[in-house]
Amino acid sequence: MHLDGIDILISEVGPRDGLQSVSSIMPTEAKKVWIKALADAGLREIEVGSFVPAKVLPQLADTAEIVTFARTIPGIQVATLVPNLKGAENAIAAGAQKITFPLSVSETHSQKNLRMTHEQAFIQIKGIVELIKSLPADKRPLFEGSLSTAFGCTLEGEVPLTKLVKVAETLIGLGCDEVGLADTTGYANPAQVKLTITEIWNAVGKDKLTGIHLHNTRGLGLANVLAALETGLTTFDSSLGGLGGCPFAPGASGNIVTEDLVFMLDSMGLRTGIDIAKLLKVREIVQAAIPAETMYGFTPDAGVPLHYVQGGHGWGLSA
Numbered sequence: 001m002h003l004d005g006i007d008i009l010i011s012e013v014g015p016r017d018g019l020q021s022v023s024s025i026m027p028t029e030a031k032k033v034w035i036k037a038l039a040d041a042g043l044r045e046i047e048v049g050s051f052v053p054a055k056v057l058p059q060l061a062d063t064a065e066i067v068t069f070a071r072t073i074p075g076i077q078v079a080t081l082v083p084n085l086k087g088a089e090n091a092i093a094a095g096a097q098k099i100t101f102p103l104s105v106s107e108t109h110s111q112k113n114l115r116m117t118h119e120q121a122f123i124q125i126k127g128i129v130e131l132i133k134s135l136p137a138d139k140r141p142l143f144e145g146s147l148s149t150a151f152g153c154t155l156e157g158e159v160p161l162t163k164l165v166k167v168a169e170t171l172i173g174l175g176c177d178e179v180g181l182a183d184t185t186g187y188a189n190p191a192q193v194k195l196t197i198t199e200i201w202n203a204v205g206k207d208k209l210t211g212i213h214l215h216n217t218r219g220l221g222l223a224n225v226l227a228a229l230e231t232g233l234t235t236f237d238s239s240l241g242g243l244g245g246c247p248f249a250p251g252a253s254g255n256i257v258t259e260d261l262v263f264m265l266d267s268m269g270l271r272t273g274i275d276i277a278k279l280l281k282v283r284e285i286v287q288a289a290i291p292a293e294t295m296y297g298f299t300p301d302a303g304v305p306l307h308y309v310q311g312g313h314g315w316g317l318s319a
């Protein structure tokens, strides 16, 4: 997808990662208002749900309807998670433009999260690649293999980098368009982020890894963004109000906060295409729809600096 006037693509995952890990169920109509408001604020990619059985995640039971709705909004790429071939079939039928298979590099986490060994997951991925190939070229979604628990696992501990690289090579070999790094558990540190990106690039090529999904579990979220940015990644997942976590990774909480991420990038002079004032207003929609849930973020509390001018002009960078 070509994005004019944007240096950094922020992929908003609140409607998926955020909602799947809170107990409140957001009404479908509120989700639609939220997603529309995100698009109006300038978000260009939104992960709107996950095609998992409703009994597993009732919060996301309306994903097909949400995808269909989101496709009516011009200018956004509609992304969803698909945990298996059946999910991919449903996602494609609903019109998803990007689908992500979350493969846990930690096999123990894979068993818990997807109830699949790696070999079983690879069979599903192969099936999804074949399904996509059978579609006319203009109907094919982008297919990302997400390397979940890439930086460590709450069930296995350290995830060896050699294993991570091997799984990345396997996913690309099976036909994924790209791999994504996901710090599902909030274990990553900036040095690890730099090393990991470099090693995966060396193995599969720079064009096969462009994005990273970070959590702020230990307060290192934005430091990890900066490390990834300096290494050369240009796509960052984040969640409005820092909603999110992983219900199957105990202790993993909170995506990085979209509002703080946008402020950091914008104040550094990078263009995100996102209007911070409008973005801050979107919080009200979410808070009203799920009032029991806590919304995080420093920029929302403190506001932008006095006389701050948005739009990637930078702050304090001129002579």
Ligand SMILES: [Zn+2]
Binding pocket: 017, 183, 184, 213, 215, 244, 245, 246, 255
């Ligand atoms: Zn996550």
